Amino acid sequence: MRFNVRVTVQAAADTPRVETRQQSQLLALLRDEGPLAKVELGERLELPRARLATEIAKLFEWNLVESGGPAASRGGRRSTLVKLADDLRFLAADIGATSIGVAVTDARCEVLAHIVEDYDIRKGPVSVLERLTQLSGKVLGEVTGRVIGAGVGLPGPVSFRDGMPVAPPIMPGWDRFPVRDRLASAWGCPVTVDNDVNVMALGERHAGVARSLNELIFVKVGTGIGCGIVLGGRVYRGVAGTAGDIGHIKLDDYGPACACGEVGCLEAYFGGAALARDALTLARSGRSTFLADLLGHKGELSARDVASAASAGDFAAANLVREGGRRLGHVVASLVSFLNPGMVVIGGGVSRLGHQLLAEVRSAVYRRSLPLATGNLPIVLSELGEMAGVIGAAWSATDHAFAATGSGAVG
């Protein structure tokens, strides 16, 4: 599949590889901070003028950067602004348990076009990836430019190196399916595949509430519960790539059954499916008239309905949120004691429960973790909401595209 009308997909052979660490740093700076004067780029990278000129000339030659006109004068000779080429495009996909989101961004990860629709991950990889390429065709139709890379987030454990999911609990049929390679050949550009929570953490760090923080954890509460760990500004994956998998921390040996096959997991208490199950119980038992009415009306209940009920003041629903938030809070408190991060960000669909949830988590963490670890610790809601995934996926794609040869090059 190629998009040749208004959007060009730059074939691997046509895209020059970023050759040096300096080129890679220049591109990352321009992505993270926008147009910069040549003289400032030289200062930031501590590069002598001649060397800087050579490196930038290469980037111009490959059409990765372009001139942004004269820079504001700082006295002395006027410098020229350099910016990332306006027509660079990245595809970014956020595949959730029940939805597919896909966006086209520019090289600064600004979303230019975005579609999201409900789609069940359990339809399997062939069906989901086919729908994804259809949607990407649509969204690419809304923009012009050259697509030079793509990033994808998946709702389960992913081998980042191999670009495929590995034993994902809620994705039947996806185990070791070569997602990266299939999409790379469909889209004709390099693709990075990562766990959705890692990708959301990167999104918040690049453009959201955690901007420029180097140590943070992003807790996603959605259909699944997971955690993205950013250390030293990079996603920390662990030795087998499963770091952050807190949804299946077992809270009780005799707790409710979980989709992973175990019992008593955090996710079995507070994931989307667990909330829907508990909502049904509240509705049927008559303990929540709000939810009973909704059930009569819609015929089913979801985690979102719990959120609506709780914010409408329904006591039983609010109690569900409190209970769940308390359990999540206990787990987060342990992580905070253990890792001493600079920020905890809470996101994902269930985070629509919003400030009630946040209050419970905060209360548990501030009560249970060491004062030193919580003294300057913001615990906040995601700022990007449902855009965190695509923005992070785009960031992951640019990171790959801008890396110097050897560590993952353009093409």
Next chain:
Amino acid sequence: MRFNVRVTVQAAADTPRVETRQQSQLLALLRDEGPLAKVELGERLELPRARLATEIAKLFEWNLVESGGPAASRGGRRSTLVKLADDLRFLAADIGATSIGVAVTDARCEVLAHIVEDYDIRKGPVSVLERLTQLSGKVLGEVTGRVIGAGVGLPGPVSFRDGMPVAPPIMPGWDRFPVRDRLASAWGCPVTVDNDVNVMALGERHAGVARSLNELIFVKVGTGIGCGIVLGGRVYRGVAGTAGDIGHIKLDDYGPACACGEVGCLEAYFGGAALARDALTLARSGRSTFLADLLGHKGELSARDVASAASAGDFAAANLVREGGRRLGHVVASLVSFLNPGMVVIGGGVSRLGHQLLAEVRSAVYRRSLPLATGNLPIVLSELGEMAGVIGAAWSATDHAFAATGSGAVG
């Protein structure tokens, strides 16, 4: 205080600073691998022959390295072995809640002399540091050489940058006491101060069971319970330096009182004091005749007595170990799910409980963490035992001494 008889303490002004990253890498290689042929050093650092010669010449000039004679021939011209100077010495102190250990090591962190004696940390910093310098005088009397650095481990949260404890729960009077600066002026050499568990983790990684592993957690169960986290081969400290503080993870809002002022902490269930308390209950209630006999004999009971009783087959004592191991195992299982490390090492005084404890922790982790995270995960006992602290403290001191100017230099 200076030791001028057989041991020289090299004054700050006399010790040249390691100038370049290459010099620093050469010293670290020689520490970690022992004498190496020049030609091999060049290959390992990918340094051209002339540059290597310049860098090594500097190290010779500063008496940091010396010749180790001709290297084994690999065909072609004979190369010369280079090794760290035989007379380099480091002081390494492991201050525990109830003991002071101090060692002199060579530059490869081999212990040349070692003293350990009981001493209560609650006597306060002036008393403890005075006793430490007396003991270091003794131990230095047993060796010859030049002391060029020292490392110290303390049983509480430490600001590594400031070289002092910060709000340590079991160290009354130590808060913000300038340990590093006091010892540096007493010893006349640079000193690094770190949390004891971080230091033990480094010891196991340098010379123990975790040799050359880059991702590991070291869990210490002693008077206190803590955890050292090694990521990318370095100690991970968190944003406020409290990472790894798992002893005060709260297991129960209505649990036993803890020395930190809270209730229900892991340490309040399974630290040394908690075990001694429970042992007393078992002895007095007659549920353990073994412990009752010991109590009659000694007038008091310690965590060690629980270990003896359990290995002698005392049912009630073995049960204490099982219960505690299970609680510790639950916490470790969460950490494994979260961080996906390459190894878990269990050490500290209570780890004398040995294989019974190990069995409980393993059972909890293998049952409660994701199969992917535990598939290749060794959970093992410390290999260095009570030497882990001094060896790690020595490693920390060499790391500082061998660092190039700017990131912590010799002198």
